[in-house]
Amino acid sequence: MKKRGLYILVFGVISVTLSLTIATTSIPTNVTGPENFSMATMFEGMFDEITNEIQISPGELAYVSYDVSSNSAPLLWGIQISDYVSGDKLSINISNIFGDSYGQFVMSDPILFEALELSQSDNLNFEIKNTGSRTVSIVVMFSEDPENSDALANPDSPLMNMVVPLLVSGFLLVIGIIISIIGVIVILVDLKNNLDNKKNY
DSSP: OOOHHHHHHHHHHHHHHHHHHHHHHHTTTSSSGGGGGGHHHHTTTTTSSEEOOEOOTTOOOEEEEEOOSSSSEEEEEEEETOOOOOOOOOOEEETTTTEEEEEEEEOOSEEEEEOOOSOEEEEEEEEEEEOOOOOOOEEEEEEGGGOOOOOHHHSHHHHHHHHHHHHHHHHHHHHHHHHHHHHHHHHHHHHHHHHHHHHHH
């Protein structure tokens, strides 16, 4: 019986195993879930300002202000609930010093990112209300030109050190699965041909 199908299948399984190994080693060992995954650390160099951790009790408000100096690039802002558990919820209201509203947002996930298009420099006030049932800790992040940040341009940034291996891992995973399927098909075809040959004898 021909063993070409088995060889192809083994090669495919090795590719899948290698891809999973690369994916596992590229993710920091201290990251086991959203509650200990720090966006500020992962996207180091991308943000112009990152607040200290802020604790908000249920029903209470926290205020964060940010001076937007650029009038051409969009403002990327984000909030992470660093100790997130299911059921946590925030309400975010953004306005400037004149009371002009820039939107209201509801956050029920560990991380929220939004972009604001501003026609001129402005001072923004973020009113963040804890509408959940327990005290949460949050971090607020701001970036005025995320497309040209060091996190994307620097190959040694924490983001690139994780993203590039994950891309390679994803490619190997797809290739490995395809090769494994081909290997199984070849094995079945060879088995069928082998049975047909035995019947002919």
